[in-house]
Amino acid sequence: MSDIGVIGLGVMGKNIAKNMLNNGYKVSGYNNTYDRTQELMAENIPAFRGFEKIEDFVNSLSVPRKIFMMVPAGAPVDSVIDELIPLLDKGDIVMDGGNSFFKDTNAREEKLNKLGINFFGVGVSGGSEGALKGPSIMPGGDKESYGYVGEILESIAAKYNGEACCKYIGPKGSGHYVKMVHNGIEYADMQLLAEVYLILKNNGYSNREIAEILDEWNKTEVESYLVSITSIVLKEKDSKSDEDLIDIIVDVAGNKGTGRWTSIEALSQEYNASLLAAAYQARINSNEFELRELLNGKISVGTGEKLDIEVIRKAYSLGKTLAFAQGFGLYKNASDRYDWNLNLKDIASVFRAGCIIQARLLQDIMSAYEEGTNNILTLPVFKKQVVDNSADLRSVVVEGLKAGLPLPVFTNALIYIDSLSADLLGANIIQGQRDYFGAHTFQRKGAEGFEHHDWGASE
Ligand code: 6PG
Numbered sequence: 001m002s003d004i005g006v007i008g009l010g011v012m013g014k015n016i017a018k019n020m021l022n023n024g025y026k027v028s029g030y031n032n033t034y035d036r037t038q039e040l041m042a043e044n045i046p047a048f049r050g051f052e053k054i055e056d057f058v059n060s061l062s063v064p065r066k067i068f069m070m071v072p073a074g075a076p077v078d079s080v081i082d083e084l085i086p087l088l089d090k091g092d093i094v095m096d097g098g099n100s101f102f103k104d105t106n107a108r109e110e111k112l113n114k115l116g117i118n119f120f121g122v123g124v125s126g127g128s129e130g131a132l133k134g135p136s137i138m139p140g141g142d143k144e145s146y147g148y149v150g151e152i153l154e155s156i157a158a159k160y161n162g163e164a165c166c167k168y169i170g171p172k173g174s175g176h177y178v179k180m181v182h183n184g185i186e187y188a189d190m191q192l193l194a195e196v197y198l199i200l201k202n203n204g205y206s207n208r209e210i211a212e213i214l215d216e217w218n219k220t221e222v223e224s225y226l227v228s229i230t231s232i233v234l235k236e237k238d239s240k241s242d243e244d245l246i247d248i249i250v251d252v253a254g255n256k257g258t259g260r261w262t263s264i265e266a267l268s269q270e271y272n273a274s275l276l277a278a279a280y281q282a283r284i285n286s287n288e289f290e291l292r293e294l295l296n297g298k299i300s301v302g303t304g305e306k307l308d309i310e311v312i313r314k315a316y317s318l319g320k321t322l323a324f325a326q327g328f329g330l331y332k333n334a335s336d337r338y339d340w341n342l343n344l345k346d347i348a349s350v351f352r353a354g355c356i357i358q359a360r361l362l363q364d365i366m367s368a369y370e371e372g373t374n375n376i377l378t379l380p381v382f383k384k385q386v387v388d389n390s391a392d393l394r395s396v397v398v399e400g401l402k403a404g405l406p407l408p409v410f411t412n413a414l415i416y417i418d419s420l421s422a423d424l425l426g427a428n429i430i431q432g433q434r435d436y437f438g439a440h441t442f443q444r445k446g447a448e449g450f451e452h453h454d455w456g457a458s459e
Helices: 011-022 034-041 054-059 075-087 102-114 127-133 143-156 174-202 207-217 225-235 258-268 274-285 289-295 309-338 344-350 361-370 380-402 408-421 427-438
Strands: 004-007 027-030 048-051 066-069 093-096 118-125 136-140
Touching: 004 011, 004 054, 011 027, 011 034, 011 127, 011 143, 027 034, 027 054, 034 048, 048 054, 054 075, 066 075, 066 143, 075 093, 075 102, 093 102, 093 143, 102 118, 102 174, 118 127, 118 143, 118 174, 136 143, 136 174, 136 344, 174 207, 174 225, 174 258, 174 274, 174 309, 174 380, 174 408, 207 225, 207 309, 258 274, 258 309, 274 309, 274 408, 309 344, 309 361, 309 380, 309 408, 344 361, 361 380, 380 408
Parallel strands: 004 027, 004 066, 027 048, 066 093, 093 118
Antiparallel strands: 118 136
16 A cells, blocks of 8 residues: 555646655555556556556545645645545545645645644745755644654755755644645745846846855855845846846746735735735736836936945845745734644744745744744844944845935835834824715824824814
């Protein structure tokens, strides 16, 4: 009998299956089109068995059956679940390793639990290479059933100093929630690096020089996977011409939805994740073809002062910290709101290797949660960074905006800390307006409770 079955043998599923095989597990495989299964069978890995019929696949698994699905998020997940239901027994465990929306995972978990089947929404990060060599894994579902699958998931996960980058996250859709916000942070950090590129390019540096600057930065506290791959992307030559590949890529960004979900969810949780939302909006805006064409080059801009590279680095470092602070703030907020009891230190620890947002600062984030904070910015190292690097962030935004550079995430980072440090936000005006037209009341300084005023008497 096989230890585990993998459904969906596209690039990600195939690599997850191989990772399990490399870790000594016997694996059964099933794909809705048999050719993919046959491709993996053709590799003649003795512990792998492929099946054409889903019934035979299910019957090949030891009980309780453990099935890892790696199929596209949305309808395909439901149709595989519906095919599986009549074939499974109480106590079997189905895991969804795709980027499913966490509320869908909540609903699927409830549906399967009623039938006695355990369902796990498993966040998996690290792309296809990570899937093969060790991804970061965020499993959410029934804690007791985790005992049956934890060993397999932890053995295929990336390791940081020998520690598995996979920990039980929490109940229901919490694993997929954690992966969703991971992607929100991913979008923000990617956009910050895109903005760093705009600033350095505007200051006259070539792609190669920008890559070399990023290589130097990667020896500092901003060290991360995204900084390293951005440097590689900038150095790459086109295979069809002698140009840098980056210069022939169309300036339009796509997305598959996780950044949008993060932004929508932040709004519905009433939590300010402005950097994450700005990064998503920047991608959307890059697709505004008609308006971009209409206004291209029509706005008069200055040049902006050339900035010291260290100023830009410190601004980036602060922006990156704020993106993580907002993402982890969302985790805390969701944990309370949904009663998930998330362990934020564990979440930081599983991000340290294998995933797209792996970064040196995660170690400091772990220390923040060791000290029992609600928000990482309260940790001295991060508070000091806000205070010390805010002038650098301001210079980058001011000079960048003078030069007409669109810097949505840097700008939102500055607005975020200015909004937290300002004596006056103007929210008193909002409350006055609300009370004027809707009798929504306001609080008087130094007094308890709310009051309404009959406005206009002193006109
Ligand atoms: C990861 C990535 C990955 C991501 C896709 C699509 O952690 O491995 O986050 O899962 O979802 O690369 O991302 P886009 O929304 O940018 O297409």
